[in-house]
Amino acid sequence: MKLNKKVLGLIVLGGLAVSGNSWAGTASALDLANTCAGCHGTDGNSTGPATPTLAGISSEYFKEAMLNYQDPEGRYSTIMSRIAKGYTEEEIDLMAGYFAKQKMNRPDQHFDKKQAKAGAKLHKKYCEKCHEDGGRSSEDDAGMLAGQWMEYLEFTMADFTGGKREMTKKMKKKVQKMEKDKGANAMNELIQYYGSQK
Ligand code: HEC
Numbered sequence: 378m379k380l381n382k383k384v385l386g387l388i389v390l391g392g393l394a395v396s397g398n399s400w401a402g403t404a405s406a407l408d409l410a411n412t413c414a415g416c417h418g419t420d421g422n423s424t425g426p427a428t429p430t431l432a433g434i435s436s437e438y439f440k441e442a443m444l445n446y447q448d449p450e451g452r453y454s455t456i457m458s459r460i461a462k463g464y465t466e467e468e469i470d471l472m473a474g475y476f477a478k479q480k481m482n483r484p485d486q487h488f489d490k491k492q493a494k495a496g497a498k499l500h501k502k503y504c505e506k507c508h509e510d511g512g513r514s515s516e517d518d519a520g521m522l523a524g525q526w527m528e529y530l531e532f533t534m535a536d537f538t539g540g541k542r543e544m545t546k547k548m549k550k551k552v553q554k555m556e557k558d559k560g561a562n563a564m565n566e567l568i569q570y571y572g573s574q575k
Pocket residue numbers: 409410412413414415416417427428429430431439442443453454455456457458460472520521
């Protein structure tokens with residue numbers, strides 16, 4: 378009986394130690410994320426229009442983006458390369474977990490209904506394979522398109538097609554095929570579709 382109590386005590390203490398640690402982890406993840414709030418908004422919900430929302434993006438995509446920004450040969454950016462340099466991999470891990478857990482608020486954006494409808498069809502045909510669930514899926518390494526700021530998407534797609542930011546080979550193939558089949562306005566229709574989603 379005595380022994381059982383002692384064992385029980387150890388288990389309780391162990392439990393406290395574990396929850397104590399994870400509490401400290403959450404607090405410092407929040408501290409770190411708060412340094413991004415000036416541009417990316419509270420909880421990673423950006424007030425836009427050229428700064429992307431981070432709330433709800435997969436931790437895998439987040440980590441890849443930050444490590445790529447740190448690499449001088451990596452992802453093109455106007456400002457994030459300078460910012461990403463200041464963080465260790467552990468800190469990036471903590472922030473990745475924090476932003477993945479936040480709820481994305483999809484803002485009301487001004488979009489053209491007819492073009493958004495055409496964009497939905499284009500998405501199914503050319504993009505859905507990797508940007509699942511109409512671009513809402515946050516379970517892969519492809520980023521969040523549905524409800525993202527349209528101006529950010531416009532800049533980003535121009536960086537991709539202009540060769541500043543590298544597309545994966547397979548995405549490049551689809552984008553080029555779409556532009557060949559559907560013409561230059563297709564990308565705009567897609568962006569209207571992503572911006573229309575709530
Ligand atoms: C001064 C404004 C500013 C601050 C501060 C800032 N960012 Fe950014 N962030 C941007 C902009 C603008 C972009 C678009 C890429 C670019 O042009 O740099 C971006 C893009 C990103 C992306 C890519 C998102 C995507 O959908 O691909 C990630 C991830 C990110 N920022 C993380 C962070 C984190 C983490 C912090 C805080 C440690 C932070 N940012 C602080 C302005 C900022």
